[in-house]
Amino acid sequence: KGIVGWVIAHDEALVIPDVSQDPRFYSQVDERTKFRTQSVICVPMRIKGRVVGALELVNPDRQLLRDEFIVSVVEAYASLAAVAIENARLYDRLQLENQGYRRVLKGGETVIVGDSPAIRAVLEVIERVAPAVTTVLILGESGTGKELVAKRIHELSPRRDAPFIAVHCAALPESLLESELFGHEKGAFTGASSRKLGRFELAHGGTIFLDEIGELSPAIQAKLLRLLQFKEFERVGGTQTLHADVRILAATNRDLRREVEKGHFREDLYYRLNVVPITVPPLRERREDIPLLAEFFVQRFSRRLGIPTLGVSAEALQILSRYHWPGNVRELENVIERAMVLFRPNWIEPEHLPPELRQGEFGSAETDSDLPPLWQVERRMILRALEDTGWNQSAAARQLGISRSRLRYRIKKFRVPVRKGGSRN
Ligand SMILES: Nc1ncnc2c1ncn2[C@@H]1O[C@H](COP(=O)(O)OP(=O)(O)OP(=O)(O)O)[C@@H](O)[C@H]1O
Ligand SMILES: [Mg+2]
Structure with a gap:
């Protein structure tokens, strides 16, 4: 999705002199930068030849970007940044090991992960x-x-x-x-x-x-x-x-x-x-432990299942940190395992997480034993059907056993987020 997604998928630098002509550009970017983006350079970040991310330069200007030299400078910078990020990650991992988790990851002693x-x-x-x-x-x-x-x-x-x-x-x-x-x-x-x-x-x-x-x-x-x-x-x-x-x-x-x-x-x-x-x-009363636990489980499963996942992305971590975890650490462990087994991602991203984690209103529910209101259950089913069918509304309506117009009405009423149908990731 978007320019960054394209660059990661194709492992290729992209220079877009005029973003207004390119549908891959995400206009929301401008809300953050507070300027109108004219041109973009985006290059892959690689570690040992493997793409682990992308570096995107957004520019309120057009001329500069046509220059080949600038692209090669950005590429050089991206490879330095990739190494720096990799080092930071290794440092985190080292800290885990220093805290005595190494033996545990190797399957020996019991250690209780957490620093809250x-x-x-x-x-x-x-x-x-x-x-x-x-x-x-x-x-x-x-x-x-x-x-x-x-x-x-x-x-x-x-x-x-x-x-x-x-x-x-x-x-x-x-x-x-x-x-x-x-x-x-x-x-x-x-x-x-x-x-x-x-x-x-x-x-x-x-x-x-x-x-x-x-x-x-x-x-x-x-x-x-x-x-x-x-x-x-x-x-x-x-x-x-x-x-x-x-x-x-x-x-x-x-x-x-x-x-x-x-x-x-x-x-x-x-x-x-x-x-x-x-x-x-309960985990929701010590949310500070979530990043460390998530990292611990990523490492454990990458070792056990041979899946080369590097970690949890900042966006996904934010979702994990907000959820109320009625099933506590076991549920977190299952969510990480599921994401890794189903998607084998480099980084666990929001789209690899189960839909119920991504729903704000579920995340803030403090009374977990209470049943959610019916509309929330319906909303969740609709979201799941849409995901199952790759955001194809006709197929989702069929799966739910309702008409398409009824589905559309409900999507609006319950404010279900919609994405374009077709390929995912
Ligand atoms: N602090 C922690 N660090 C690492 N792993 C943890 C931690 N807390 C729980 N786990 C993991 O979560 C899972 C559930 O833990 P455990 O079985 O000890 O929970 P429990 O309280 O006995 O649950 P239940 O009441 O359902 O029996 C286990 O796989 C355990 O290894
Ligand atoms: Mg138990």
Whole structure:
């Protein structure tokens, strides 16, 4: 799209002595420069022979540009600028590595990416609490990184070489969960053909992470309370009392105090678990972390999937920074992966992001649990249909099962942005 798009796509310099004659020129440029552009020189920026961007010179004048010499100066400048930008990017990357992310990117240690005051406060508590055997209750919305916090605590603890065992309490029905956690004796119930060790035994000397603790049944809550109080438990169907040497970390995305008030969760167990609470803040409350996280995920996926994406463009980053992220870091991770897999771009640009991120009114919605008004849903569907069909309104109307005139009416009414049909990117 536009002159820059053409130059990047064709890897060729472009000299336009009179932009009024060239439909590729974006007249909005003049709103920013506050002058009327007459002529343009645009040259590709290359790093090691690969086009990574373009440098565009807009000029209120015409004569100068006809000069071959000027074009070669601009080309020389663009190659210097490309190197400078590449260096700046490498510097950012180096900083990531200096912060200890290198081992993580190589798939070793867990690191919690982020530099916001909110995340730094979390990291500080993690470091303080890790060396002890203290029980930690990790709170936070879905996808904020609770499991990551648990793993990090284990890795920083003296138990780091012993097992870290995670149990997703909501994933199993009560009866199975009980024997999963505490084990069972042969013949404890139909189908128990042999003795089975529970996760508490398997985690002996190490750490157990009980995820979605708010889902535990009263019977299991009682057994867990006893384990926390006396370090004792029995296998299902067993009489022998066993001693547990495990550190317990628990997590939930529910408001556990409210579950206690409603009588769904034992108060005594709540206090035993809530010795040190760590609340992982939602991503929208630490937007400063978004650029660093995005860069981290770009690197991770370019390594893992072999996609040579360099980073996220300034415009795309602005969109990412404004969105309200109901699915938190996991959603950001998915958005980056999706963009890279579907488009394999040099830079992730706004058009590689899902449409819901690009809608201002969704971005500012603070009440994520509320359903959006119907018109917003309609608007979103229309936008998606237009994107699916390459901005062909007849095809989009067919896809939506409405007439073309009705579609046009709605586009106007909901102020859906329209682009010219045909090729994209
Ligand atoms: N600060 C972070 N740095 C790097 N990766 C992160 C960070 N926070 C979350 N992630 C990544 O986001 C994804 C979700 O994190 P995690 O599974 O720990 O969230 P959760 O809070 O346990 O979510 P849920 O409540 O849905 O189980 C994971 O892939 C994790 O690696
Ligand atoms: Mg989790």
